[in-house]
Structures are given as structure tokens and as C-alpha cells.
Amino acid sequence: MHAIARCCFMLAAFSIGSVLPVLGSDTVPGKVSNLKTTGVTSSAFGLSWTAPTSSIPFTSYVIFIIKEGKCAQASFLRCSQNSTTHANANCPYQIFAGVYDTCHGVMSYNITAKLTSYTDYVVAVAAAYETTAGENSTITVKTQIGIPAPPTNIRLTAQNQSAILVEWDIPLHNAGPTWYNVTVLGATNRMSSIFIAQREYKVEGWKSSSYEVTDLLSSWRYMVSITASTNVGTSDRTTSQYVSTLPSAPGVVKNIHMKFVPNQYLAARLSWECPTEKIRNGRITSFTIIYTGNVSMTMTAGSYYPEDPCTAPHTAYLPVIPDGQYTVKVWANAEFQGNKSTMIFVADRNKMSYTPSISNTTVSTADSNSLIVASATCGSTIAILSVVVIALVLTRPRGVLPEKQLYGSLG
CATH class of the missing domain: 2.60.40.10 (Immunoglobulins)
Known part of the structure; x- marks a missing residue:
């Protein structure tokens, strides 16, 4: 077989084309044998083989590393200072592996450059005389598992x-x-x-x-x-x-309670605290208070931007008529309307306190010194109180108890 055809045939199996240019020599070295891999790691492996035993001389070895059907690396081993290397081989990565004093018997060579972990490689080794390569021996090797790159x-x-x-x-x-x-x-x-x-x-x-x-x-x-x-x-x-994460309805406000303002019968103080931080579920911008009874009202407490810091209890003052029973509901407003806390307040003038019956919250009797004034204006609050006083004056009998005269004096 012509030398050029023989080299092309040798490398065609690896889909790398005609790699070795052949200059016309009819001296074809024998085939290497016992090609093996040794010391395989994630980035390197060793090779060993036995030199050709035929009488045809050779002057070098050529080693090709094939990855995914393409030549990834070519190495050339000289057997003497005077041999010709295959410097024009069509491989993007070429290594001159040095001069070996002898190229007979058992040979070895380590592949360490540009190898990737957990990858299949095909290795071809052939003896060469000048620019004519003999029949190749091939072996498949897979590098070991390596440490991955980060995502x-x-x-x-x-x-x-x-x-x-x-x-x-x-x-x-x-x-x-x-x-x-x-x-x-x-x-x-x-x-x-x-x-x-x-x-x-x-x-x-x-x-x-x-x-x-x-x-x-x-x-x-x-x-x-x-x-x-x-x-x-x-x-x-x-x-x-x-x-x-996306916002949702705030949880219930906590520690809601209500009591009379000292020395006043027409006002009660409602206090509460923000929902627990992990259930605020959004930017709390205000609170809504609805209470119904002898006096009914809906109020908006607070106006916070960008949101309520929730660092102190909140307080709002509500007009009441003594001896009345009120249902009070309070909730936080964020991107969504919050869940309601409800309590029952009995305006008992004699006890000057309250009897709560609360759902979705915990009662606390501690007074609050932090005042958050309801958004109802002072004028509207006075107007409501005036209505309450007028209603009391019109509905109460003339013979009132001393403590009841207080309401008349406010009118």
C-alpha cells in the first residue's frame, strides 16, 4: 500500500483527516503491541506498549489523543537525534516528547496536558520511520471523576x-x-x-x-x-x-385591649400591636378600626410610608356612651387587607374598665404611652362626641346621679 494511503487509512478511523504528510518512503515500521493505560486520574494517564519486533527499522513513535472524534493532542518521541519529526501533522496541539536513547522493548509515556475529567479518549500509537508511520495500535480510556466547576x-x-x-x-x-x-x-x-x-x-x-x-x-x-x-x-x-416572595394578607394584630380614659366617660382608649413580624406579609401602611354599638364608626389609624416600623404599640381614642356594649375589630392594611382581631367592650361607668371577649388575639392590660392618633380629624371627633353628649342630655331623666351630671356639663 502506498505510504500516503496507508497513513490516511490509519487516521480516518478517528475522523481527523490525513494527519501525517508522507514523502514517499516504502519502509513501513511494524505495529506496536500490548498497548495499555496506567495510572489513570481525572486529568492524566500513562501509556505503555511493546516496540515492534519486525526487522524493519523505525526512528520515532507518534501518539495521537482523540476526543469526540477530533485530534486533541499529538506527541512525537524521537529515537535518535537524527530522525525527522512529523512537525507538519494536522493537530491543533503538538508535543515533542524528547529523544529516547532506545525505542525497543517496553516503552512508556505519560499524557498530562489538556485532559478533562470523566472523558472518553481514544489513543493511537504507531512506530514511524522518518515520515512514514506504521500501523497504529489503539485503546480507549476514560479519565476519572473530577471536581466540577461551579454553576x-x-x-x-x-x-x-x-x-x-x-x-x-x-x-x-x-x-x-x-x-x-x-x-x-x-x-x-x-x-x-x-x-x-x-x-x-x-x-x-x-x-x-x-x-x-x-x-x-x-x-x-x-x-x-x-x-x-x-x-x-x-x-x-x-x-x-x-x-x-409575594405579599399576602397580614396576620392578626396582637395585644388588643380597650379601657376608659381616666376621668372621662365619653372616650375609651384602644391599643394594639403590629402582627408578629413573620406574619406581616407585606408593607403595613395603616390600620382599620370598626366598632359598633350605641356609637358606630369606621376609622383609619396611621399613615405610614413606606411602611409601619412596628416599633411601638399603637393607640386610638374612640367615643363611647357609658353602659353600652361595643364590638371592636382591628386589622392591618398592607398590599392586602389583613385578618381581623375582634373584642367585646362593655362601657361600665362604675368599674371604669372593660370586659373583653376577644378572638384571634391576646389580651394585655398594660397601658401604652405611644400614641398613634386616628386619621379621623379632631373636628370630626369633637362632632361625634357632641352628638353623644346631646343624645345623653335628651335621653337622660332630670334626676341623674352625681356621676351622670358630668355628661351634661360637657355639653
């Missing part, structure tokens, strides 16, 4: 009030059977920029690129960090920007 470009999307979709770009190279460690970091407070790890999920598969995190707090800030792992090791960590 990149983490993206978070709030799905609803309690779920976030996490997406990321997978590493370009498959380093082996891979899983991702998705760590959820929650803000220490609802609007805090300090985050702590709360939980971790394991997502199997190198090609996995998304995961939905559920059971989160509403209107709360979260970040996600991700690493890629194999049984060899773990990549560096990649961390996202934060995103907030």
Missing part, C-alpha cells in the same frame, strides 16, 4: 407568596455523576440585608438546572447559594441576588 448565573423568581423558582447555568464540563447543593438563605429580619442559611436541598444530575423552593415566609427576602458536587469534591460556591 453560574443563578436566577430567582418569586412564584407566589411562599415559593421561589431557582434556576442556574450548569458547568460546561461534566466532571462525573453530579449533584447540586441548593442552600436557601433568609433575611434575619423582613427588610434586613443580612442573610443566614436556613435549609439545603440536594438536586441530582449534572444537567439539572432548576428547583422550586416552597414553604417560605410571605413578603420576605431570600437568597440562594449553589455548589456542584461529585464523590471526589465540591466546587466553589455561587450566590444569587436576593428576591422577595
